Amino acid sequence: xxxxxxxxxxxxxxxxxxxxxxxxxxxxxxxxxxxxxxxxxxxxxxxxxxxxxxxxxxxxxxxxxxxxxxxxxxxxxxxxxxxxxxxxxxxxxxxxxxxxxxxxxxxxxxxxxxxxxxxxxxxxxxxxxxxxxxxxxxxxxxxxxxxxxxxxxxxxxxxxxxxxxxxxxxxxxxxxxxxxxxxxxxxxxxxxxxxxxxxx
Amino acid sequence: xxxxxxxxxxxxxxxxxxxxxxxxxxxxxxxxxxxxxxxxxxxxxxxxxxxxxxxxxxxxxxxxxxxxxxxxxxxxxxxxxxxxxxxxxxxxxxxxxxxxxxxxxxxxxxxxxxxxxxxxxxxxxxxxxxxxxxxxxxxxxxxxxxxxxxxxxxxxxxxxxxxxxxxxxxxxxxxxxxxxxxxxxxxxxxxxxxxxxxxx
Numbered sequence: 001x002x003x004x005x006x007x008x009x010x011x012x013x014x015x016x017x018x019x020x021x022x023x024x025x026x027x028x029x030x031x032x033x034x035x036x037x038x039x040x041x042x043x044x045x046x047x048x049x050x051x052x053x054x055x056x057x058x059x060x061x062x063x064x065x066x067x068x069x070x071x072x073x074x075x076x077x078x079x080x081x082x083x084x085x086x087x088x089x090x091x092x093x094x095x096x097x098x099x100x101x102x103x104x105x106x107x108x109x110x111x112x113x114x115x116x117x118x119x120x121x122x123x124x125x126x127x128x129x130x131x132x133x134x135x136x137x138x139x140x141x142x143x144x145x146x147x148x149x150x151x152x153x154x155x156x157x158x159x160x161x162x163x164x165x166x167x168x169x170x171x172x173x174x175x176x177x178x179x180x181x182x183x184x185x186x187x188x189x190x191x192x193x194x195x196x197x198x199x200x
Numbered sequence: 201x202x203x204x205x206x207x208x209x210x211x212x213x214x215x216x217x218x219x220x221x222x223x224x225x226x227x228x229x230x231x232x233x234x235x236x237x238x239x240x241x242x243x244x245x246x247x248x249x250x251x252x253x254x255x256x257x258x259x260x261x262x263x264x265x266x267x268x269x270x271x272x273x274x275x276x277x278x279x280x281x282x283x284x285x286x287x288x289x290x291x292x293x294x295x296x297x298x299x300x301x302x303x304x305x306x307x308x309x310x311x312x313x314x315x316x317x318x319x320x321x322x323x324x325x326x327x328x329x330x331x332x333x334x335x336x337x338x339x340x341x342x343x344x345x346x347x348x349x350x351x352x353x354x355x356x357x358x359x360x361x362x363x364x365x366x367x368x369x370x371x372x373x374x375x376x377x378x379x380x381x382x383x384x385x386x387x388x389x390x391x392x393x394x395x396x397x398x399x400x
Contacts, residue, residue: 003294004294005255005266007255011251017244018229025220027291028220041248041251042252045246047214048245051230051233055207066205090204
């Protein structure tokens, strides 16, 4: 009985290890790789090893960074070092930076507390956050975890841990998203938007 | 404005070049790679370059093979060299081998004639098939392209090309699939099953 060449099977297995890619898709991707010129395949292979080799976590904010020492945001003299915005993932840093509004620093937890997925406080970069706050100079910590159950729970947990340090702990505002439609806004969001109403 | 580290952006771009993977999925895969141990990432990278470096086409049947010379099927003394089964892709060889019924050789076209996708006869391994048949010793060529419009057209086209060589050209039987249900069988298949009925 003849199967595919072993090198093709190995490549298929590697693709199938990626999340959300089943065996059939993995096989399709492996065939696609064979159809590509050698240079393109080499570029893919070096992008893989480079990403792993070059990218590390910033020793201060735990965000992804290339090279030694603190990341570009932590080492920028323009950023306000008295404010730390706590997010779950590096993607959230990019999202907030895109808004061009925030001038402070970040702290990336790399996850949220989630008993269902066996993620406890010790699996997150919480120690590092407490160390930063205990060093002094921090006036406000903004909890910018997602507005879902796990994000809420993580924000609550952290705000309790931060209480002894006597810093202001805030949470992102809840409300109706800009450009959305009241008719289609869910009850919980409308309730929060009413609670948080402001004088015009 | 701070984006992801350049090495992460490059890896995301590489994933996004794969068929069926958009930018968001590519980013998710790139983050997954960062979360993996170095050895796993190195194994993925070498699977990519190995597949491209080690796999070539069998000079006889054009199927994928590793190493120099004819593939395992073409060089096996157990296979009947007077019969060639013509398929569109290496996946079809694996499917037919799985049935453990066929003892002859194969010829892989690497596609079917498809004017819609700009695939003409010159893009397929047809010259190589004609060369094999013209060398003599071939008694039967079985057309095992898919039973769809393009597969049919390709089989018809090849059978005309093979006419001058005076070999028997056959086509896989059409009929109701084993284990299926008459009630849900489409009209065209039922018609072909009636046409091809055999005495019990």
